[in-house]
Amino acid sequence: MNREALLPRAALAAFFVVLLVATAAGATTSPTTYSAYNSDWDGTSALRERAETATGAEPVAVSTRAYDRADAPSTLAVVVAPSSSYTTAELATVRSFVEGGGVLVVAADVDPTAANDLLAGVGAGARLDGRPLRDERSFFRTAALPVVRDVRDDPLTRGVDELTLNHPTAVEPNGAQVLVATSGFAYLDDERNALLDLEEDMRSYPVATTERIGDGQVVTLADPSLFLNGMADRSDNAQFIDNLVTARETTILDFTHGATVPPFVVALGIVQRTPLLQALLVGAAVVAVSVWAFAPDLGARLRGRGLGSTRGRRPHRRSTVGADAASLRASLRRAHPDWDDASVERVAAVVAQRLTDARRDRGD
Structure with missing residues (x-):
């Protein structure tokens, strides 16, 4: 293949490579706040990486069926900032997980509706x-970023002397054990005006609690920002996160009702859980590679047997100077009667060679 024909194909291949890389990046990342696939300050990719390192497996759940597949006594699940409520069937699945010995961590802040529904x-x-x-x-x-230092002894608070929060709310224990609380100078900003009003009560407020449910445990956190990449290095936040993700052999990060999971990750999870689909994809890959490897020879054989498709082909136009040397020479003499025999022979040879080269390039 000559250089002129090769360059457009190379440019087209480069375009598709760039398109593939851009598509792959978009399909495996997410700009959504709290997303485990967001590496900016407001993402939780560091949490995902810590959990993956600690447990040796992809921790992000793409559906609540992950709770059914988990070995509850050896699993901890973290629900980060849920924005929609779980269905009745999903709640039954999560409750069965907890009662069977699992640890459930629920973290939400100033829009706690979905989180409170889950807790209930x-x-x-x-x-x-x-x-x-x-x-x-x-x-x-x-004052919207409290540093809390009232930390009670517990395996989850091992090595933690203080935590830095980011626009949290408070936890109402209702019988649960308090793990972490603010100083006595905190208040709930009922008017949301960033001011301490007369009717607002200044005192210590719980921001983390724990309680037993069946054979399992529920931990309630008043601030999912603890898990943000930009907050992980404040105070002892990183130590607290490490305590969570290493508390059990397996960690599930449940974003099924919160930050979006990229489509490629969802698709990959489906493939990993479906052996039949894995077999079909492997078979399709084998067929594709075989066609790519043998298609050129196959096409040449079909053309040689007259079996190639003629759709879209342009019929060859016969040259006005003929296909053989005698016809070329005769045509040249008619067109140029003033040329001598040597000139006619030389030009006929050049034209014949160019016709041969053109046919070879077309694959004739």
Whole structure:
């Protein structure tokens, strides 16, 4: 194949490579806040990587069926900022997981409706208040980022002396054990005006609780921002996250009702759980490679036997100078009677060679 024909094909191949890379990046990442596939400050990719390193498996669940497949006594599940409520069937699945010995961590802040529905559905007593929690004495940069230092002894708080929160709410224990609480100078901003009003009560508020449900445990957190990439290095947040993801042999990150999971990840999860689909994809790949490897020879054989398709082909136009040397010479003499025999022979040879080259390039 000559260079002129090769360059357009190379350009087209480069275009498809760029398109494939761009499509793959879009299908495996997400810009959504709290997404485990968002590597910016407001994503939770660091949480996913920690969980994957600790347990040696992809931790993100694409459906609540992950709870059915899990070995509950050796599994911890983290629900991060759910934005829609679980169905009755899904709640039954999660409750069965907890009662069977699983640990469920529920983290939500100023829109706690879906999280509170989940807590009620699994039989937990704790609830999230929903009003912004501020601390005028112990904070990072602003009272909306409380630094909490009232940390009770528990395996989940091992090595944790303080946590830095980001626009949290408070947890109403309702009988649950308090793990972490604010200083006595915190208040719930009922008016949402960033001011301590007369009717707002300044005191210590719980921000993390734990309680037993059946053979399992439910941990309620007043701030999912603990898991954000941009907050992981504040105070002892990273140690607290490590305590969570290493508490059991397996960790599930449940974003099924929160941040979106990229489509490629969803598709990959379906393939991994479907042996028949895996076999079909492998078979399709084998066929594709075989066609790619043998198609050129197959096409040449079909053309040689007259079996190739003629659709779209342009019929060859016979040259006005003929196909053989005698016809070429005769045509040249008629067109140029003033040429001598040597000139006619030389031009006829050049024209015949160019016709041969053109036919070879067309595959004739």
